Amino acid sequence: xxxxxxxxxxxxxxxxxxxxxxxxHIAGRHLRPVAGTDLRVEIVAFSLPDQLTVGAxxxxxxxxxxxxxxxxxxxxxxxxTLHTHDHxxxxxxxxxxxxxxxxxxxxxxxxRSQFRLPGTIVKVLSLxxxxxxxxxxxxxxxxxxxxxxxxxxxxLIAGYSDLLRESPPQGEKARRLAAGHLxxxxxxxxxxxxxxxxxxxxxxxRAARLEMIKKNILDHRQDPGFDIGDAxxxxxxxxxxxxxxxxxxxxxxxxxxxxxxxDLAFRLLDDAATAARDISEIAFExxxxxxxxxxxxxRRRFGMTPSDAKAxxxxxxxx
Numbered sequence: 364x365x366x367x368x369x370x371x372x373x374x375x376x377x378x379x380x381x382x383x384x385x386x387x388h389i390a391g392r393h394l395r396p397v398a399g400t401d402l403r404v405e406i407v408a409f410s411l412p413d414q415l416t417v418g419a420x421x422x423x424x425x426x427x428x429x430x431x432x433x434x435x436x437x438x439x440x441x442x443x444t445l446h447t448h449d450h451x452x453x454x455x456x457x458x459x460x461x462x463x464x465x466x467x468x469x470x471x472x473x474x475r476s477q478f479r480l481p482g483t484i485v486k487v488l489s490l491x492x493x494x495x496x497x498x499x500x501x502x503x504x505x506x507x508x509x510x511x512x513x514x515x516x517x518x519l520i521a522g523y524s525d526l527l528r529e530s531p532p533q534g535e536k537a538r539r540l541a542a543g544h545l546x547x548x549x550x551x552x553x554x555x556x557x558x559x560x561x562x563x564x565x566x567x568x569r570a571a572r573l574e575m576i577k578k579n580i581l582d583h584r585q586d587p588g589f590d591i592g593d594a595x596x597x598x599x600x601x602x603x604x605x606x607x608x609x610x611x612x613x614x615x616x617x618x619x620x621x622x623x624x625x626d627l628a629f630r631l632l633d634d635a636a637t638a639a640r641d642i643s644e645i646a647f648e649x650x651x652x653x654x655x656x657x658x659x660x661x662r663r664r665f666g667m668t669p670s671d672a673k674a675x676x677x678x679x680x681x682x
Contacts, residue, residue, distance in 0.1 A: 364531060367406040377402045390427070391438045391472055397424035397479070409531055411542040414440065414491035417524050421484050428477045438472040441495055441502070443488040443549065445521055452478040454507040465512035467520075467552065474506040486524055490549060498550040499557045508556050516551030518599070523548060523571045526578050544571040572598065573608045577619065584623045587652045591616045624650040625664050628657070632669060633676045642669045 367384060369377050381394050381404055389406060396402040400423055408418030445467055451459045455474040462468055470476055471492070495502050502508070510517060523544060532541045548571055576594055583589040594616065595602045609615050628649035631637045637645065643654050646669070651657040661669050 364407060364409045364528075367404065369402060369404045374401060391433060391436060392427045392429045392476075393433070394425055394427045397426060400424045407528065408487075409528075411527075411532075411545070412535075412539045413494050413542045413546065414489070415494075415542045415545060416487075416489035417527050417545070418487040418489070419485065419524075419528060420487065422480055423482050425480050426478070427480070429472065429475050431475055434473070434475065440472055440492050441490045442468075442470050442472060443490060443520070444468045444470075445486045445517075446480070446483050447485070448481045448483040450478060450480045450483065452476060452507075457507075460507075460509065462509060463512070467508075467510040467512075467514070467517055467556075469502075469508040469510075469553075469556075471503075471506040476507075486521060488520070488524065488545065488549070490546070494546055495549070495553075498546060499553040501557050502553060504557075508553070510552060510556045514552055514555045516548050516554075519571055519575075520545070520548045520552065522575050526575055530578075540570070544574075547571070569608055569611070572600070573612070576605060576608065576616075580616075580620050580623055584620060584627060585648060585650045587647075587650050589620070589650070621660055622664060625657075625660055628661065628669070629665060629672060632672045635676075635680060638673055638676050642673065645669075
């Protein structure tokens with residue numbers, strides 16, 4: 364994960380440093396603050412296979428441009444951006460276009476562009492032109508594509524890219540799968556934006572949704588009332604759809620939820636800071652409401668009782 368912040372740069376040097384580091388090596392755009400404002404920039408990004416970069420940035424009010432003199436830097440891919448605030452953009456000398464918060468911009472880096480941002484947070488994907496052409500053959504017909512927040516698949520792109528930034532995939536296989544999922548989600552969005560349509564890969568779309576549901580389970584497993592209905596409402600799908608996603612993997616929502624709670628309980632029993640507590644207290648903290656169900660599930664998953672696990676942890680700590 365690469366990070367850049369203006370916090371440690373003296374204010375008098377920020378414009379120069381940003382236009383050397385950010386403009387030339389990260390964003391490919393000249394940046395300057397809106398008159399009367401301080402320049403503040405926070406950027407995080409990491410790369411995936413197939414020339415895909417996942418990033419996010421926080422900006423003070425700023426004016427940016429990809430000018431003619433920058434077009435010889437070899438960049439010709441596409442930037443997909445999602446902003447938290449309304450802003451304006453002009454591409455290839457065209458008129459200013461107002462882009463509302465939550466809407467998508469897809470801009471070719473092979474042409475000049477200008478934008479004016481208020482203080483905003485932006486999610487960014489840098490995408491291979493060649494890869495996008497394979498998914499949407501007519502994407503090159505326009506240098507700028509604009510999609511409303513309601514276009515199918517856009518919320519999935521935002522959620523899945525957030526998930527990847529929080530937990531970057533480890534290992535080449537996982538990285539390639541993640542890149543494939545993102546390209547397939549972009550293809551779904553382009554299907555409703557690019558003239559002539561785009562190829563869809565429903566397998567990739569379902570995989571991305573499944574990863575987001577699993578993350579949702581981890582975030583809420585300690586809530587004893589959390590169930591498949593809650594997960595479905597958070598994802599904007601039906602419980603039946605979630606059941607089918609897990610069935611395709613040979614498991615179920617309830618099994619994943621139960622096992623994630625058991626894994627948490629095992630860690631709590633093994634942790635010196637919590638192992639001294641009653642087993643029932645640990646079971647309830649892990650999201651279980653019935654102690655006998657917890658005990659049976661724990662023994663099946665780990666081949667020992669919770670008491671055995673607790674005693675083993677204490678022996679290893681020399682107690």
